[in-house]
Each structure stands twice: as structure tokens, then as C-alpha cells.
Amino acid sequence: MPSKRVVALFSGGLDSILSVKWMQKLGFTVIPVFFSAPYFPSAKAALSAQDNDIDLRIIDISKKHLEMLKNPRYGYGKNFNPCIDCHAQMIQFAGDLLAEYDASFIITGEVLGQRPMSQNRKSLQIVSEISSYGDLLVRPLCQQHLPDTLPIREQWVDKNDLLSFSGRSRKPQIQLAKELDITLYPTPGGGCLLTNVNYSLRLADLLQYSEGTNRELELLKYGRHFRLSNQLKLVLGRFDTENEVLYEGFPGSVLIRAKDSLGPWGILEGDITDPDTIQLAANIVLSYTNKASYEEAVCYGKDFEYTINAHKVPRESLRQYIITEDKEL
Numbered sequence: 415m416p417s418k419r420v421v422a423l424f425s426g427g428l429d430s431i432l433s434v435k436w437m438q439k440l441g442f443t444v445i446p447v448f449f450s451a452p453y454f455p456s457a458k459a460a461l462s463a464q465d466n467d468i469d470l471r472i473i474d475i476s477k478k479h480l481e482m483l484k485n486p487r488y489g490y491g492k493n494f495n496p497c498i499d500c501h502a503q504m505i506q507f508a509g510d511l512l513a514e515y516d517a518s519f520i521i522t523g524e525v526l527g528q529r530p531m532s533q534n535r536k537s538l539q540i541v542s543e544i545s546s547y548g549d550l551l552v553r554p555l556c557q558q559h560l561p562d563t564l565p566i567r568e569q570w571v572d573k574n575d576l577l578s579f580s581g582r583s584r585k586p587q588i589q590l591a592k593e594l595d596i597t598l599y600p601t602p603g604g605g606c607l608l609t610n611v612n613y614s615l616r617l618a619d620l621l622q623y624s625e626g627t628n629r630e631l632e633l634l635k636y637g638r639h640f641r642l643s644n645q646l647k648l649v650l651g652r653f654d655t656e657n658e659v660l661y662e663g664f665p666g667s668v669l670i671r672a673k674d675s676l677g678p679w680g681i682l683e684g685d686i687t688d689p690d691t692i693q694l695a696a697n698i699v700l701s702y703t704n705k706a707s708y709e710e711a712v713c714y715g716k717d718f719e720y721t722i723n724a725h726k727v728p729r730e731s732l733r734q735y736i737i738t739e740d741k742e743l
Contacts, residue, residue, distance in 0.1 A: 416518035426459030429523030452631035453607035494614035497532035509547030645685035670714035677703030696724035
């Protein structure tokens, strides 16, 4: 009989915790993995694992995932989230780890019908088929509703020991959590930035003009983003803590701020040789510097070595540049 070791896709949510704990209760050794990228922050999953005594592996998949993200076979959800292709790719990555961890099959915390687009019966089947590891996949929380895969057909795990959750109600999961003495788990949602409309808009804009490095993807989380030209983008802090992140978190950047007045700091991404675009950037910075006069100096550069005279412009006129759904100014 194959080893009683399994690789688990772990998001940190209640379903993934239950999946891990249930299989452990059945006598399996579970190796939970979280696949990370700048838009899949791992902090929530890491804390959830720590709270529940789960030994989590965090593996960066940014490069391969971004390539898929540019052209997903099954398209996107409401925003920039290619849920079917994403789930399939993660199962593929998990399957590729089976030999390394001497594991027999893969488990997930998916529940049939819980998410109408990505966890309906058809979507779950597609994910299984295109991952190439579908026959080594077990979904412990809802497997009684699904076709038997190899671990069940070969009786590596008894299907009668698996569960039959379905639908959007979380009452069965909460009840099982009580039975398993699981008391610490996060509220649903919030893990994937690709479901966030403004992050998605910024990402779509970025991929028009760049390959999308991890640094650029990380930067999408902060500030107001202005597309000034094909060659230049401005990211402007919205409050003091974002100013600090832009200054300290992205070393080597070209920074920009009002020279003599307290206000937002920004980062210039791209070509800073065009004087007209730099003038526009400086005017925008000054326009968001509330304590500045109508006309003041703005400094920019890696060490603020350049200075340009700028003037405030009506924020309404900046709608054509800002990258956000509601054009919040």
C-alpha cells in the first residue's frame, strides 16, 4: 500500500484547516503547502497554520503563475481572477511535490457548490482534468458527492470516512470545527487580491507595459496609481504609512515629493527623461499636497537630486490618468 502521506493545498481558511485535521484524524500524515505570489499574500495562511499547530510549507510560484495569468484557458472571473486555471495549476504544482514528500495523493478543502463559479460540479471536474493529477485528487469535505479517484478505488482511503458537505451554508463546517476543537480560524474571503477590482485594474494596466516583476506586483498594493504615458507611471502615497512603505519598501526607486511642504511621497516607474511627463507628475504630486501653495518646487530622483517648479491642477482633470474603478480622486 502507498504511504499514508498526502499533500494538502492550504489557504488558511476554515475549509482547508478542516481538510487537514480530518485527514490527520484518519491517520494520514498531511504536508500542507501554500503557493504564494505577490497577489497571494501568505501572512493569513501562516498565522492560521500557527494557530492550529499545522506545519506549513510556503512555496513561491510567482513566475509560472503570472505566465498563466496573462492568458488563462478558461478566462477570468468578475475581475482578474482565473479561478479554474489557477486551481488546476496549484493542483499541478502539488502533484509535482508528491515524490519529493513521499506522498500518495493530494487533498484540498473545496466544498461542492460553496462558490457558484469555481466550485460547481463542472468546474471541479475541469480542474481535475486539466491539472493532470486529477486521479490523485481527493476532496475530503465533499468527496462523497464526487466520482471516485484512484486513492478511493484502490482503498488507500475509505470513501465512507470522507464527508458530504455541499452548498453555501457554513454551518456543517462550523459544527465540525467544534467537534475537532478548532477555535481559531479566519473569516471567509480576502486572500486573493485578483478578486479586488482596483488591484485587478492596476495589474491589467501593468501587464500592458511590463512583464510584471515581483517588485512591480507588490507595488500595486499601495497608493494611488496614475498612468501618465506608455513609458511612465506615478504611484502616490495616500497617508503617512504608505509614504513610509514607498520610501523604505522599494529601495532604489525614483522618488518624488513636494520640496518644502509636508504631503504625499510617490514613486516614478519608467522613463523619467521626458520633461512634459515629469511636469505632469510634479503637478499631480503638488495637487495632492494639501498644505502646499498653488505653485511650489517638487523634487524627484533616487536622492531627490532634481527639482522642478510645479503648480496645482483641479483633481477632476486627473480622472483620465488615475487607475481605479470609481475614479476616486
